[in-house]
Amino acid sequence: MPRYIVVASSNGLEAMRAVVEVLRGGGSALDAVELGCRLVESNPRDHTVGLGGLPNLLGDVEVDAAIMDGRTRATGGVAAVRGYEHPISIARRVMEQTPHVLLAGEGAERFAAEMGFEKTELLTPEARRLWEQRLREAEPDLEPGLVRYHEHASRYLGMVRDPEQAAGGTVNFVALDTHGDIACGVSTSGWYFKYPGRVGDSPIVGAGLYADNRRGAAACTGRGELAIRGATAHSVVMHMSYGRSVDEAVRLALEDADSLPDGYATGLNVLALDPQGNHAAASNRAGSTYIWVSDEVAEPQQAPRILLGQDPHASPPPH
Numbered sequence: 001m002p003r004y005i006v007v008a009s010s011n012g013l014e015a016m017r018a019v020v021e022v023l024r025g026g027g028s029a030l031d032a033v034e035l036g037c038r039l040v041e042s043n044p045r046d047h048t049v050g051l052g053g054l055p056n057l058l059g060d061v062e063v064d065a066a067i068m069d070g071r072t073r074a075t076g077g078v079a080a081v082r083g084y085e086h087p088i089s090i091a092r093r094v095m096e097q098t099p100h101v102l103l104a105g106e107g108a109e110r111f112a113a114e115m116g117f118e119k120t121e122l123l124t125p126e127a128r129r130l131w132e133q134r135l136r137e138a139e140p141d142l143e144p145g146l147v148r149y150h151e152h153a154s155r156y157l158g159m160v161r162d163p164e165q166a167a168g169g170t171v172n173f174v175a176l177d178t179h180g181d182i183a184c185g186v187s188t189s190g191w192y193f194k195y196p197g198r199v200g201d202s203p204i205v206g207a208g209l210y211a212d213n214r215r216g217a218a219a220c221t222g223r224g225e226l227a228i229r230g231a232t233a234h235s236v237v238m239h240m241s242y243g244r245s246v247d248e249a250v251r252l253a254l255e256d257a258d259s260l261p262d263g264y265a266t267g268l269n270v271l272a273l274d275p276q277g278n279h280a281a282a283s284n285r286a287g288s289t290y291i292w293v294s295d296e297v298a299e300p301q302q303a304p305r306i307l308l309g310q311d312p313h314a315s316p317p318p319h
């Protein structure tokens with residue numbers, strides 16, 4: 001069993017070394033996942049999280065984030081927040097300094113200001129350019145769910161456009177520290193062209209994230225509406241508590257969410273870690289990967305997600 005381990009969505013790669021340093025030095029899983037999310041939030045090249053995130057229907061960047069402490073199942077989240085670069089840290093303050101678990105919109109922004117967070121313009125010139133380009137340019141070969149999603153957006157915008165890639169993106173970090181504690185952090189700018197005020201799965205405990213020292217942790221990326229309806233992160237952890245392996249748990253929970261009727265269906269992914277440091281991830285789209293690093297390997301490792309509809313034991317093992 002590893003002494004410590006961190007598992008993340010692939011866009012967490014640049015932050016992995018810093019996250020591992022926290023764990024190597026005996027720091028907490030909670031500090032590690034917060035730091036990981038903060039580093040991705042500050043990366044303007046990642047257009048799915050924090051600074052440089054792609055905006056909503058009206059051109060405003062609105063971010064969601066949450067953090068969960070597996071020791072106590074304490075959690076904090078913020079949703080539909082504008083103008084703050086580090087929603088993950090605001091979420092942690094919600095967890096530690098309020099009697100609540102989730103603050104949204106203006107209330108969350110007010111709280112961030114009270115806590116001394118600085119206001120920042122999250123819409124970078126590059127993100128604005130990409131957003132405008134995707135408004136204008138039609139792209140063939142989109143999957144039906146995305147076509148419908150863009151048709152829906154264009155009814156509001158009076159324009160037609162299609163992006164060449166998925167409309168969303170999120171960063172997930174799940175960590176097990178040297179004290180045996182587990183934590184999970186998730187941060188996102190959500191789906192671009194989303195309706196203002198739309199909240200995805202990322203700040204919703206049980207949907208986009210869940211962490212429980214006794215059973216393990218899980219976090220999602222992709223179409224948040226499905227992860228909310230399927231309570232996907234909590235489902236993974238429940239499957240593990242009923243004795244399923246982490247591989248089986250991610251597959252079963254994702255299969256359930258993926259089976260829900262959804263005219264806008266597109267990619268949905270989940271990753272998970274059990275208290276022994278075993279990990280796995282699943283996706284309903286081929287070619288999706290995740291990353292992990294522990295005290296037992298020198299470098300971050302990339303691993304394939306189990307593809308729904310395939311026997312996981314027929315694919316290369318995820319770890």
Ligand code: ASP
Binds near residue numbers: 168169189223225
């Ligand atoms: N899950 C995120 C949301 O629904 C977006 C994504 O990961 O693609 O807001």
